[in-house]
Amino acid sequence: MPKRITSIDVAQLAGVSQSTVSRVYSAGSKVSEDKRERVLKAAEELGYHPNAIARSLITQRSNIIGIVMANITSPFYPYVLDKFLQHLAEIGKQALLFTAAPNQEIDDILPLILQHQVDGLIVTSATLSSEMAERCHQQGTPVILFNRTIPDAPVSAVCCDNVAGGGKIADLLLDNGHQRLAYIAGTANTSTNIEREAGFTAQLKKRSVENWFYEEGNYSYESGYDAAIRLMQNAPRPDAIFCANDIMAIGAMDAIRAEFNLTIPDDVSVIGFDDIPMARWAAYDLTTISQPVDAMIDEAIALLLEKIENPDFVPTIRRIAGELVLRGSVKLA
Amino acid sequence: MPKRITSIDVAQLAGVSQSTVSRVYSAGSKVSEDKRERVLKAAEELGYHPNAIARSLITQRSNIIGIVMANITSPFYPYVLDKFLQHLAEIGKQALLFTAAPNQEIDDILPLILQHQVDGLIVTSATLSSEMAERCHQQGTPVILFNRTIPDAPVSAVCCDNVAGGGKIADLLLDNGHQRLAYIAGTANTSTNIEREAGFTAQLKKRSVENWFYEEGNYSYESGYDAAIRLMQNAPRPDAIFCANDIMAIGAMDAIRAEFNLTIPDDVSVIGFDDIPMARWAAYDLTTISQPVDAMIDEAIALLLEKIENPDFVPTIRRIAGELVLRGSVKLA
DNA sequence: TTGAAAGCGATACCAT
DNA sequence: ATGGTATCGCTTTCAA
Numbered sequence: 231m232p233k234r235i236t237s238i239d240v241a242q243l244a245g246v247s248q249s250t251v252s253r254v255y256s257a258g259s260k261v262s263e264d265k266r267e268r269v270l271k272a273a274e275e276l277g278y279h280p281n282a283i284a285r286s287l288i289t290q291r292s293n294i295i296g297i298v299m300a301n302i303t304s305p306f307y308p309y310v311l312d313k314f315l316q317h318l319a320e321i322g323k324q325a326l327l328f329t330a331a332p333n334q335e336i337d338d339i340l341p342l343i344l345q346h347q348v349d350g351l352i353v354t355s356a357t358l359s360s361e362m363a364e365r366c367h368q369q370g371t372p373v374i375l376f377n378r379t380i381p382d383a384p385v386s387a388v389c390c391d392n393v394a395g396g397g398k399i400a401d402l403l404l405d406n407g408h409q410r411l412a413y414i415a416g417t418a419n420t421s422t423n424i425e426r427e428a429g430f431t432a433q434l435k436k437r438s439v440e441n442w443f444y445e446e447g448n449y450s451y452e453s454g455y456d457a458a459i460r461l462m463q464n465a466p467r468p469d470a471i472f473c474a475n476d477i478m479a480i481g482a483m484d485a486i487r488a489e490f491n492l493t494i495p496d497d498v499s500v501i502g503f504d505d506i507p508m509a510r511w512a513a514y515d516l517t518t519i520s521q522p523v524d525a526m527i528d529e530a531i532a533l534l535l536e537k538i539e540n541p542d543f544v545p546t547i548r549r550i551a552g553e554l555v556l557r558g559s560v561k562l563a
Numbered sequence: 564m565p566k567r568i569t570s571i572d573v574a575q576l577a578g579v580s581q582s583t584v585s586r587v588y589s590a591g592s593k594v595s596e597d598k599r600e601r602v603l604k605a606a607e608e609l610g611y612h613p614n615a616i617a618r619s620l621i622t623q624r625s626n627i628i629g630i631v632m633a634n635i636t637s638p639f640y641p642y643v644l645d646k647f648l649q650h651l652a653e654i655g656k657q658a659l660l661f662t663a664a665p666n667q668e669i670d671d672i673l674p675l676i677l678q679h680q681v682d683g684l685i686v687t688s689a690t691l692s693s694e695m696a697e698r699c700h701q702q703g704t705p706v707i708l709f710n711r712t713i714p715d716a717p718v719s720a721v722c723c724d725n726v727a728g729g730g731k732i733a734d735l736l737l738d739n740g741h742q743r744l745a746y747i748a749g750t751a752n753t754s755t756n757i758e759r760e761a762g763f764t765a766q767l768k769k770r771s772v773e774n775w776f777y778e779e780g781n782y783s784y785e786s787g788y789d790a791a792i793r794l795m796q797n798a799p800r801p802d803a804i805f806c807a808n809d810i811m812a813i814g815a816m817d818a819i820r821a822e823f824n825l826t827i828p829d830d831v832s833v834i835g836f837d838d839i840p841m842a843r844w845a846a847y848d849l850t851t852i853s854q855p856v857d858a859m860i861d862e863a864i865a866l867l868l869e870k871i872e873n874p875d876f877v878p879t880i881r882r883i884a885g886e887l888v889l890r891g892s893v894k895l896a
Numbered sequence: 897t898t899g900a901a902a903g904c905g906a907t908a909c910c911a912t
Numbered sequence: 913a914t915g916g917t918a919t920c921g922c923t924t925t926c927a928a
Binding site: 277280319324480 | 567610612613614615616617619627630635638640641645648649657659660661662675677678679680701784788814818821840844845846847
């Protein structure tokens, strides 16, 4: 075991007190230029760097944000994660990352997270029970839900305005003469799915459309593929399909072409939600609603910091509007 | 600021010493059933959970593994990350995650990582200078490179056997009558690219093929798309393209179809490397080499743990064979 | 088995 | 500006 270098070692070599060494490494402390140099030189020589753990213990701040992410492998999320890491790095925070089974409640791993004294917690596409949310609250650990909402719990949340997005899609399809609409749902009990569907169907009803096709998926390519097969077996078949996310839309497109030998958008229009990179690929050219990821992340981090600084901050839900991205998968009138 | 609950609070409520509370939470310590229950009950009541930071300070173990990942958004890596998280969770370790610019040296963020006293460090698709590697070594922090190798440094590495993979691909193409082969390179100076190319071209030469087309990409969809365009402008054009990874292969396929209106594999065969999920999509059905991700990760973690337990363990490079996955994008004779 | 006390490596307050 | 010292919350001897 190589001996660990501590501030005491540096202090001895530099001929200063241990306190002085500490000051050199804490921003905004006054140390004479002379001593600062000696300390830095000694530190360099010994290969010293401050022990963040000891620091956290006394400052009561770990500078670590916990991130719980359920769907790391679903194409939308790596971007979210990457952005979070970048933004957190900019404000000097590290990320302790946890996975959860998709759509699982994270109550069981929460104690583990809390043990690590994270300064805050970001939960994406998973939920915690309001009981656990309450516990974080009491304990003073701010929690932000990303892309999920839970009602009546003292936690902030930021998500895309899914209801409005669903509505825009209904309008686009109807305005361009589609008659037999279909919806491929994501996992049924997720807030994202519920909201997108609600926005879509509400707008249909508002425009006096009473019937539409419905199939259920689980946000995966395969589930979109399979749902599309079921959908296209109807006669007459749908002439437009709204999928609760892009990856299912892509699965649906592949099924429509490979299994039915039909053309998009001439035979069927397909529209997704998220605007993942693959939506832009030449094979798909998918019309979709773009989630304002950057804005959402900015907002999430802002809410988190606000709550860290000011524990009395009242939990808020922010919904940020997504933008319709017109590509080639929807037939325009 | 809500008061933090410490073991002392629990001890008082339970009417035992603080030491006893500590023992209840450290596996394999003897505490009478009687007191254990009282402690647990008091802890429950107060909402206590041990402070991992204080524990780390004294045990000299953080139970945290640092992961540096350069290409989180490149489709192969989310799977790698997810698997790492799962395996680490199984052995009771947490992951502190850092991003680096792709292919960047991570020397600048290393001090930050080291401050957090990680028990070990996994670096994927990025490298550290041998100077920094040496520093980790001295400091006693084991480092494992994943999917990268650096020569002459005291760090272990695990990667796919890229050279053998490149060779298999050359054989497959040649055995099936392809005449005008092409290679689309990944970022030129990455070990992955160098090895895949070396294996491919060595095998070509061995079989007396002296000429082949060459274009350079950077592992992205767009770069594959663009490289394919340049490639297909040759006359006569290539009849088979090996792309250094799947995502470039997919870009190349889209370009071949969309820009030249050609058919795969009748007009051109395309083959990739990695076996990402999209390789299986109906639109691509991409023949490729499957990276044995699970085995690689098992190996990486095993090496890391070995080194943590036994600091004198000699750094090793493990290459694990990938498997050829035959799908429909290569024309068979 | 249990409790008292030392210490992990910093920060922060208090004098000087 | 600098040094001495208490302290953060726990684990780990050492006695009892």
